[in-house]
Amino acid sequence: MSVLGAIGGGLEEAFFMFWETLWALILGFGLSGVVQAFVSRGQMERVLGRPGVRTLGKATFLGMVSSSCSYAAAAMAKSLFQKGANFTAAMVFMIASTNLVIELGIILALLIGWQFTASEFVGGVLMIGLFALVSRFVFPTALVEAARERLRSGDSERSAHVEHLRDVSAPDDHAADRVPFAVRVRTLAGWSDAASYTMADITMLRREMVIGFGVAGFLAVLVPDAVWGHVFITGHGFWTALENAIVGPFIAIISFVCSIGNVPLAAALWKGGISFGGVVAFIFADLITLPLLVIYRKYYGTRMMLRILGSFWLVMSAGGLLVELLFQAVGVVPTTRPTQIAPERFALDYTSVLNVIFLIAFAGLYYLHRNRARFGGGTGYAIDPVCGMQVETSSAPARAVHDGTAYYFCSDGCHDRFGRQPERFAGPKSGGPEGMTEVVTDTTAVALDPVCGMSVKMADAAARRTRDGHDFYFCSAGCAEHFDREPAGRAHGHIAG
Structure with a gap:
């Protein structure tokens, strides 16, 4: 095969992998956006503070309804832990957000089979249980509290124009309780915010998906099965399953690809001969790629990073192995491997029909996103000017003021x-509808929220309205929405002395 032929074959395979999963990607990102728009981040901090089974269950659920991006999950877990959440619960949240999400399951089912979708949910629960057990012995209280103090002291060392938002999300939580889900879900503002979450997640993960599909395409076309046979042993029963489950996470560590991007890589590995449990362990291990290990070291220190790596690797390998043994016992482990991962040409089949339907739906989401200000959306949200992720201003992990404008970030990175x-970043990219950025003239002034009466630092206000030449500041999007419905009866806010 010529060099040009190899490049063309790899790109073609990558494209048809993407085409095979396009409708599912749109569906998954769309559903994720809906859930993120209607679940307040402020609620998370309130329910994850105490250790126990109930807290771990809540952490699992909140992770499932969050963004599937590994970097965003790591940043949110760090923020929750810093603000008082139990460390084990914060790590469980991170595991659930990258392994128990809808879009991951759909893509797995389409590329390599429903058994892998089932394995992710069964194995994810097993992995969370194992981590809860292991963490008791690996993360002593003194080390955990030292890591928390490291995060908090790091905040205090920042310069005056850069601020991390502390203890701001609780008011937003109460405001969200005052605006019922049944009311919010019937507004175009709510749906435009959901659409913006969808677009932001796609923007944030586009690099991961391009790398994942691209590398998988070339691996499937260029790497002979014999090569995989030297990496993963075969034909030795339990020892094969054990070795593959241990090596799978190592491949993930050095691949630099995480989130949805590692699913096409998993498909290429499955085609190449890795065991069922090895594939499952590889997919689990998107939380210990090299870039994320660097982030953990920065957040928690070297000792904690090494313990996170060791404990995650252990429970990920154990989870993959246990799932394989369990699925073998009930007879659902696939007995055949695909000769090709994706179709070789376009065809008028259900995939093409669904792709067209969901592309039309995607156009509708894009329209809502582009016109969110017109529909009343965007209040209380901002777009991270670096990665493009949508964040709640009241609970953003980091914030900076540059040239009088406030910017909000998904992570310290x-x-x-x-x-x-x-x-470079403080340009048109970070702008958008009203509420996406915020002009700040006095970063110390305080106003009273005209709806709930809470004192609000004007520079940190979740929303702002102007009526009859007067500015009003709000602790949350919920209070701003109440004000919009009854401005005349609420216009009594003033600057606090």
């Missing part, structure tokens, strides 16, 4: 990149 090159 994005904040630090912005700090190094603010002129």
Whole structure:
């Protein structure tokens, strides 16, 4: 095969993998956006503070309804832990958000079979249980509290124009309780915010998906099955399953690909000969890729990073192995492997029909996203100017003011990149509908929320309205929505002395 032929074959395979899963990607990201728009981040901090089975259950659920991006999950887990959440619960949240999400299950079913979808949910629960057990012995209280203090002291060392938002999400939580889900879900504002979450997640994960599909396409076309036979042993029963489950996470560590991007890679590995449990362990291990290990070291220190790596690797390998043994016992482990992962050409089949239908739906989501200000959306949200993720201003992990404008970030990493090159990121990309950025003239002034009466730091206000030449500041999007419905009866807010 010529060089050009190899490149063309790899790109073609990558494209048809993407085509095979396009409708599912739109569906998964769309559903994720809906859930994120209607579940307040402030609720998470209130319910994850105490250790126990109920707390771990809540952490699992909240992870399932969050963004599937591994980097976003790591940043949110760090923020929750920093603000008082139990460490084990924060890690469980991170595991659930990357392994128990709808879009991952759909893509797995389409590319390599429903058994892998089932394995992710069964194995995810097993892995969470194993981690809850292991964490008792691996993460002593003194080390955990030292890591929490490290995060908090890091905040206090930041310069005056860069602020992390502390203890701001609780008011937003109460406001969300005052606006019932049944009311919010019937508004175009709510759905435009959901559409913006969808677009932001796609923007944030586009690099992962391009790399994942691209690398998988070339692996499927260019790497002979014999090569995989030297990496993963075969034909030795239990020892094969054990070795593959241990090596699977190592492949994930050095692949640099996480989130949805590692699913096409998993398909290529399955085609190449890795065991069922090895594939499952590989997919689980998107939380210990090298870039994320660097982030853990920065957040928690070297000792904690190494313990996170060791405990995650252990429970991920054990989870993959246990799932394979369990599925073998009930006879649902696939007995054949695909000769090809994706079709070789376009065809008028259900995939093409669904792709067309969901592309039309995607156009509708894009329209809602582009016109969110017109529909009343965007209040209380901002777009991270670095990665493009949508964040709640009241619970964003980091914030900076540049040239009088406030910017909000999904993580310290994005904040630090912005700090190094603010002129690069503080352009039109970070703008958008009203409420996406915020002009700040006095970062210390305080106003009273005219709806709930709470004192609100004007620079940190979740929303702002102007009526009859007067500015009103709100602790949350919920209070702003109440004000919009009854402005005349609520216009008594003033600057606090």
